[in-house]
Amino acid sequence: MKITHVETIPVQVPINQERAVRGGRGAHTISPFLLVRLHTDEGLVGLGEVSCTPLWSGEDQVTAAHCIATYLAPLLIGADPTGVERLCAGMHRVLAGNIFTKAGVEMALWDLLGKAVGLPLYRILGGAVRDYVPTKFSVSGQEPARAAAIAAWAVEQGFRTMKVKVGIEPEQDIARVRAVREAIGPDVRLGVDANGGWAPRVAVQTIRRLCEFGIFFVEQPVAPLDVAWMADVRRQVPVPVMADESLFTLQDAMALARASAADVLSIYVGKGGGIGAGRKVAALAEAAGLTCTVGSNLELGVASAAMIHLAMATPGIGAEEFPCDILGPFFYEGDVLAEPLPISAGSARPLERPGLGVELDEALVARYRVD
Ligand SMILES: [Mg+2]
Incomplete structure (x- = not known):
């Protein structure tokens, strides 16, 4: 061919x-x-x-x-x-x-x-290591009442795990997370994603205060400039730290692991150059005693299918502990696929057809x- x-x-x-x-x-x-x-x-x-x-x-x-x-x-x-x-x-x-x-x-x-x-891609990659890919929702960094309404909507859809965007302004961030926690109740698992928006000292202070609301991870608390920043924050907070903007290449993953700068690595199908690169990062994470999740640029159906196959077949992706961001249908008015992917609130599955399985x-x- x-x-x-x-x-x-x-x-x-x-x-x-x-x-x-x-x-x-x-x-x-x-x-x-x-x-x-x-x-x-x-x-x-x-x-x-x-x-x-x-x-x-x-x-x-x-x-x-x-x-x-x-x-x-x-x-x-x-x-x-x-x-x-x-x-x-x-x-x-x-x-x-x-x-x-x-x-x-x-x-x-x-x-x-x-x-x-x-063969479906996940089978070429070694076969399924899970029956489906657990997913979480992502709540926009809006003013507290608005964010709480979005979070309540996500719970109505069936999500049991979500993250809230923070890193905008510490007092607003805390008010937003408090409002979301009140809206979703104590049983929904809640993380925060700062997208690198806090200075290191602000990150430590703010994360400690956010722990009152039972957050189970903090994603990219500080800017992706020096891994020492993330390592410094990680040493001083009691929740797992996830690297997202700090991680593109395999060498970035190695630097994060060496510096003890993260507990969780966020792999994309785009970062590092593809599915193969993501698999290498996941293997490195396993070797370093870390775990991974699959993060997102809010992909459409073709790349969402790739994310699902990657997570289905990769043991170093700890999707049960840190659910993945495979969320397109909850944000877009439509898609480009002939048949939609089996993505629902909290789970994503591949189509059982050759390759990515989508047309x-x-x-x-x-x-x-x-x-
Ligand atoms: Mg992120």
């Missing part, structure tokens, strides 16, 4: 503005992605999705499409897509950085490998296309 043509499609699905997530690094009110289709001489088509969130990675729909067309397509066209590792190494050789872009291509390569051998609905792709 050979790749004959690489196609990219910029899309943007509107987000429910009432629930749109605001946090310590701004508001996620629009959500651009780039769909990738790898066409082959055997008629199989591999699907990928690039998270085009410049605030996160410095990549957007234009840079992703440009880098794929200019640097990656020449490497891919004529190549056997089932050589995933070799092609990933090639992508890293011809293009530095741009990891979310490369991850969108890597996802499409895995999809083609699965379709070529007739695009052409009419929906046309509706959400933005070029």
Whole structure:
């Protein structure tokens, strides 16, 4: 099998503005992605999705499409897509950085490998280590009453675990978490995500006060500048610290582990360059006595499928203890898939079909296309 043509499609699905997530690094009110289709001489088509969130990675729909067309397509066209590792190494050789872009291509390569051998991706990765992927909700950093209303809505949907965005202003952060805890009751598990918004000293003081509300983790309390900052905070607070913005590459994971700067690593399918890179981080975490979760740029269906396969097959992802952020259907007005993924409040499952198991609905792709 050979790749004959690489196609990219910029899309943007509107987000429910009432629930749109605001946090310590701004508001996620629009959500651009780039769909990738790898066409082959055997008629199989591999699907990928690039998270085009410049605030996160410095990549957007234009840079992703440009880098794929200019640097990656020449490497891919004529190549056997089932050589995933070799092609990933090639992508890293011809293009530095741009990891979310490369991850969108890597996802499409895995999809083609699965379709070529007739197996769902999680089975190619070694088979299921869990029956489903536990998920949690993410509550926007709104004023307290509004955040509490969103959290109560999430409980009504069936969520038993959620996180609240903090890191905006310490007194407001505390008022928001208090209001959310009062709204959801004592039994729903509650974490906080500061998106690096607190200075180290403020982080320690604020997290200690938030412990009154029974939080079970704190995500990225300080900016991703020096791992010593996170290590310093972690030593002084009684709850597990999760690294998100501090973790992109395998080397970042190693630095965090060496510095004892985190208890939990947040893996994305985009960070580090894809599913394979995420699996390596999860293995490193196991070796270091840490655990992982799957975090999110609020992916659409193609990348959400990739997240589900990754979490289904990776023992180093402790999704039961730290549920994953696989949440698209709770935020978007629609999606680009022909058949929706089995994602409900608190759980996500793969479609039992080859590769990622998803297909695009052409009419929906046309509706959400933005070029
Ligand atoms: Mg986060």
